[in-house]
Amino acid sequence: MTLIVRKYGGTSLGSVESIKKVARSAVNAAGQSQVIIVVSAMAGETDRLIALSGRLAATPPARELDVLMATGEQASASLLSMAIADLGHRAKSFLGGQIRITTDSNFSGARILDIDAEELTKALDDGFIAVVAGFQGVDRSGNLTTLGRGGSDTTAAALAAATSADLCEIYTDVEGIFSADPRICPDARKLKEISYDEMLEMASLGAKVLHPRAVFLASKYNVRLSVRSSFNERPGTLIIAPGENMEDVVVRGITCEKDVIAIRFIGIPDLIGAPQKIFSSINEAGIDVDLIIQNSSTDGFTDLSFTIPKKDHDQALALCRKIGGGLGAVNVESVEDLAKISIVGQGIRSSAGVASTMFASLAEVGVGIKMLATSEIKISCIIEQALADEAVRALHTAFSLDQPPDQAETFPNK
C-alpha cells in the first residue's frame, strides 16, 4: 500500500469548518493509501500566543516560548484527530516527543537530528490516520523545541523521509509554483514540475510557499514533494529530482526581488583578507547579504559590491564606511531602488546561449544591467527597480514560459 504525508498550514486549519474539510479529505485518501497528516497551529493561534507572552515578559526565555508555541500544533493535532474519528475513521495524534523527533537544543530554530517512526508505522499498519503536530521536537535532554520558520514543512519532509513515503503533499493557500509572479506577469503558468535545486533557486517565488529547509531535506532523502491548494482539487506543482522524467525545459521560471540595495566598496588596496574583514563584520551585525561581486583588481586596487535588503540600508552603510576607512578604500557608497531579476533552470548549465538571450531580451526593452552573477542553474541581474516588472515580462516571453512545455519551442542554442 502506498503512503502519503500531507501537511496543512494554519490557513487550511483556520476554522472548525476548515478542519472538518481536511478530515473528510483525509478519510477519502485513506481509502487508497496510508495517510500521515502534519498540522500547523490554527491560523491566528501563534499570534495570540506570542502576544500573550509579550505581555508577561519583555524577552521571554526561548525554552519557555517553545513550550508555549508547541501548544498550537498540539491542539490542532488533537482537534483534527477528533474530526476524523467523528467521520468513523480511526485517527491518532502524535506530538514531536511521541515519535522522537529529536532535535538539537537551538530553541525556536532547532534542527532535526533523528526521527523514530516505529510508533507511527505501527499506528498506520493498525489502520489509523496518523496526525502529527508539526513544528516541534524534543532535544536529547527531553526539552521541548520548535523548528522555527517553515517548521511544519520541515516536519512533513522529514517524516516522509523517515517513513519512505511515496509522496509528501504540502497543502497551502496557493496553487503551486508559477513560472513568474502572476501579479507582474499575467501570462505566468503554474509549473507541473520543478527540480529541488530549481525550487531552492526560485527563492522569491518559492520560499513563501515552501520553506527551503523542507526542500533541502526532501532533496537529500529524495522525497517527492507536491505543493497544492487546500481550497480546490487542482493538481499543484511536483518538486522532484531532475532525473525523474522531468519535462525538458532550459529555463523553469523568472524571479524578481525588489527593494534591493547595493553597497559598493571602491578602490580597496589589494590586501589578502579584505573580503573576510568586510563580511565577518556584516555577518556579526546580522545583515543578510545576497549577491557578492568582486572584479579582478587593476593597479593594485579592487572594487567589491554586494546587495542587501532595504531595511538594513542605514546600518550597513554606516558599518561599511567604517570598515572601508580601516581598509583604506577610496570610497564606500550605496545604490538604492534596485531589483534582482533571475532566470532559474536546470538546463542553464548546459546551454551557453541562455545568458546572451537574457541580455538581449533586457536590452531590447531598455533595461541596463548594473550587476551580474551566475551559478549553474541561475543567472541574476541587478537592474533599476522601476524597470523590473517590464523585464520579468520580457524574459518570460523570451524563454517561451507562456507556452505549455510540450508546445514550447526548443531553445535554439541547446
Place this chain on the structure above:
Amino acid sequence: MTLIVRKYGGTSLGSVESIKKVARSAVNAAGQSQVIIVVSAMAGETDRLIALSGRLAATPPARELDVLMATGEQASASLLSMAIADLGHRAKSFLGGQIRITTDSNFSGARILDIDAEELTKALDDGFIAVVAGFQGVDRSGNLTTLGRGGSDTTAAALAAATSADLCEIYTDVEGIFSADPRICPDARKLKEISYDEMLEMASLGAKVLHPRAVFLASKYNVRLSVRSSFNERPGTLIIAPGENMEDVVVRGITCEKDVIAIRFIGIPDLIGAPQKIFSSINEAGIDVDLIIQNSSTDGFTDLSFTIPKKDHDQALALCRKIGGGLGAVNVESVEDLAKISIVGQGIRSSAGVASTMFASLAEVGVGIKMLATSEIKISCIIEQALADEAVRALHTAFSLDQPPDQAETFPNK
C-alpha cells in the same frame, strides 16, 4: 533548605496581571525555600477547548481530548515561567512527561502510578523555580493522559510526596476550611488545622476546595497540606495527620448537604443477597448512593433505606420499584426534601457523649431525625431540609465551634 510545593487554580491564573502576581509571590518565597509551582489552565481556557472539541466531534475520543486539554496547563506553565524570568529569577517549566508522571491509561481520569522527580530536584538545586503543568501525565505507552477532576491538586500532592516537600500549599479562591458554611452559619470560623480524615469526611465543605484524591494522597505519604487564598496573605487551613500537635477538639465542623432523596424498601423478605441485588443494579445505572441504612429484621422482613442526589430521583425510584417487585418487597417509596447534616471530628470516636449532645441539640430546636448513621469520626442525620440551616447553627453553638479553640469549653463527656 526547605522545599514547598504551591498549586494555583485557574482563577488565580485568570489574567496576565494574576500570573504576574503569582510570579512575584513565587520569587519572594524562593528567597527562603526551594519552590515548585503546580499550575492549572487559565480560567476559561478549559471551557474554550471543550467547546472547540464539541464543535468537531459529537463524542471526541478520550485520548485526543486529553491531548487537547493538556495544552491548557502547558501554556500556563510556560507563561508563568516567563513571568518569573522577567523578574530576574531562573524558572523552568515541566510537562507531565518531562518528570515522568506515569499514570494508568484511563484517559480523562488517569491515576498516578509513579513520578521520577530527579530532573525536578536537579533544577531546584540549580536555583530554578520549577513550574509544573498540573493535571497531566503519560501512560506507559507514552500516551498523554489527564487526571480528571481535582487533577492539579493531585499533581501537587503527589509531587510533594515524591520530593519529600516540607509543605504543599493549595492556593484557591477561598480562605480555607470553615467550621460550617458561613452562608448558613455567620459564626463559622476558619479552621487553623484539620486532620486528613476529617477533611475527607467534611466532603460538602471541603471537596469544592480541595479534591479528596489529593487529600487521600497527602494522607498516604504524610504530606502537610495548606489551603489558602491567592487573593490575600492570611493563613489558611493546615491539613495534617492527627498526631501532629493538633488542637484538641472533639468536633471539627458541621456539614450540610441539601437536595437529598431517601429511597425506602419496606418489608423485604429475608433473603441472603437482597442488598447485593439492589446495589449492583443501582451501581450499574450510575447512581451515586450515599448513606445506606438497614435495620435488623423483624418477623422475617427487613426495611432498607439509602440516600441519593435529587437529580437521580426518577430513575432510581423506577429502578427500585422493579427490583422491589422481584424481591417481593411490600413497598418501595421515596422521601423528598431532605438534608444530611453531619458533625465531623477526630475526637468523636473517643467521646461517647457526642452523639447524645447532637441529638439533644437537634431536639431542642424541634428537628426530628429521620435516618441516622455513624462512623468513627462522623455522625450523620437525615432531617427535613426546611430545618437544615437552623440545625447547623444549633450544632455549631452546641459544640462551641463559634469559640476560638483555645477558649473552647472542654467537652463535658470527654
